[in-house]
Amino acid sequence: MNTLGDRIRILRKQLDLDQKQLAALCGWNNNGQVRISSYERNRTRPSLSDLETLAAALRTTRAQLIGDDPEAEADDGARIPPLQPNGATVYISRDELAEMGLVETALRGHICDDGGMGATLPQGNRFLIDTSQTSVESNGVYAFRHDDRIVCRRLVRTLTQGWMIRCDSTEKLMFPDELISAAALENLDILGRVVWQSGRL
Template sequence: MESLGKRIARLRKAAGYSSQAALGTACGWERPQARVSNYEKDSREPNLADLRLLANALNVSLIELIDGSPANACEDTGQYAYKPDATEYALVPQHTAQGAAGNGQFNDHVEVKGGLVFKRAWLARMGLKERHLHVIYVHGHSMEPTVCDGDVVLLDESQTQPRDGRIYALLKPDGELIIKRLIQSITGGWIIRSDNEDKRAYPDQPVTETDLENLTIVGRVVWHGGAL
């Protein structure tokens, strides 16, 4: 399967950029050659903003850049698979990172693996901005029945302020990424809560405001096969 880096290299050549530096310059980056080289070697993952700049410079849609050609022929039938219209749908990058609904998940390296498409009209109704969105898998059972093991969730990374009763992806100081609900306690602190009713296995974790500041709120979970 063609990696994202190989796809960038192929599209760069097809677009007439004779060098990596030329493409990087078109994107407006400092150290343009090094940046594009890292992307083409798959040694560094482009963020969503860089993916958009690359797509514009290469004159392709974001969907084509991340997910391959606009229409791929089936080897068996020769028919072309349907690709959603980029004017109607937004492709949200899906990362290989996993957020644990359990004891935590370490993610030393994160890669873009295609993505999921969402109707732009739905994103607008939900007040979500495409540039702030990412998709990850969930691992573990602590958030069942709300979010189950193997579910794919949509994160809005612009929502990093804790709100009572909402579900967030939290990055702990030791590098663990967890999916939990935040509950504001009557004493003014917070509780990191699992939705699973087995509290012996998944107890509440009271935290102070200071403790919460030591956690990085990566974003709020806004969808997992339905709006939350």
């Protein structure tokens, strides 16, 4: 029977990826290759959130990645429902939620569907939104409805007491920043603050 580490290695090789490339796809830039190696050699067990991240990068599901390995489900994890129907479910350890002071029932999962936030929220990555945090604080990253879709952008107070909807992407022609008034900010349908993306934000 293949172990979880075996399945990670087999799927990685099927996609013609080395450990460093898989780590990059997972968004694990610091010691990511060491992390992948440790998982593949069954030296450490991935958390539920890491399993979800690995499954997405390996183009499979968490259930398929785990297979019939009952120990892989032993982590005391939370299943965070999607923000919208057919959206992203996020798996994260309850210990991690407690460390961040987050309340599980207030959280929703979502997938970044554009490159507007650059490295802050890479396109295709899953993240958590705290729906209890709808009061805007300057420089926070929020999910909101804008131009008939859900976007995630940084909201920054300007020196003139207005606000800027800021994209962290360096592609400013494709993702320009937008100045809005305080009154326009009040009319934004803020869904919550982005609080986690393969790590704390």
